[in-house]
Amino acid sequence: MFEKILIPNPSAEKPSSLKPRKGVIIGLGQVGLACAYSLLIQDxxxxxxxxxxxEEKxxxxxxxxxxGMPFLAPTDLKAGTVADVGQNADIVIITAGVAQRDGETRLSLVERNISVYKSILHDVVxxxxxxxxxxVSNPVDILTxxxxxxxxxxxxxxxxxxxVLDSARFRALLAQEMGIDARSVHAYIIGEHGDSEVAVWSSANVGGMKIVPDGWDNLAKDEQDKLSEIYFNVKNAAYEIIQRKGYTSYAIGLATTDIVKAILNSQERVLTVSGLMTGLYGIEDICLSVPRVINERGILKTVNLTLSEEEEKLLVESARVLREVFDRVTF
Incomplete structure (x- = not known):
């Protein structure tokens, strides 16, 4: 009966030369679902x-x-695997893994999630x-x-x-404190996505005006306490959310979408993604986050961010923490 409704156009028989944008999300827990939703509504x-x-879920x-597709730009959405319908995807997003428990650090997830990844990556390759x-799964730096x-x-x-999410939390809390739009705050969290992450106060700014213009040591004690509280709340945000609702999802879904758009649209956008360190700040052969330029090839460049002496020391310590954990695992 549908043949009478839709009449083929003979002049449209030649396939389009445009390559469809194809993605795969592996793991449809709360984070995977939030990623899928955000990616779909942002086309x-x-x-x-x-x-x-x-499979049933x-x-x-x-x-x-x-x-909900009538409300969105067209997307061919399928349930399946990389092997049967996901071949030659442009981006494979991995959110699979065991969830972080209340009170559990991200690094304590290592052994359990490495075994999950080993079973996934063969088909991806x-x-x-x-x-x-x-x-996207935690601990993200180790799993990367x-x-x-x-x-x-x-x-x-x-x-x-x-x-990327930690930096967004940092900007959001600073903006909240100052009563301005979070998009007008420029500030980075670098290092581990976790307990040893580093706030880069030396370059944090609003409209080019530094938040800490004369260095941390020249701040009044009450100012140091306020900024330290903001950093503490950024670092511990996930623990608090997990304690309250059992998991984090929406913000990481939005953060993942931001990275995907930077890749697909070749935006050459600077984002604090985790990637391989090759000597910057004396750190080698471990993955952690520093500002990097992202385009259709992935990580195009790494920003040589000027850090204070204390920030660089903390970043090196963050790398040491990650290296210590990685040296204890087998895969």
């Missing part, structure tokens, strides 16, 4: 594959999303050999490094979501 992909071991989620892998080593991909094509 990031022409084709999006959702993969999860809980996955089918229900895809049905639920598909019923086989069926999406030219993709960019975006690691593990992904790099297991896949053998160039370091430009293995990216962790890193401290």
């Amino acid at each position: 990031c992909f022409d084709e999006l594959i959702l993969q999860d071991i809980a 996955l089918a229900g989620e895809v049905m639920d999303f598909s019923h 086989k069926y999406c050999p030219d993709c960019i892998i975006l690691v 490094y593990v992904t790099l080593k297991i896949t053998g991909f160039p370091s430009s094509r293995v990216i962790g979501s890193g401290t």
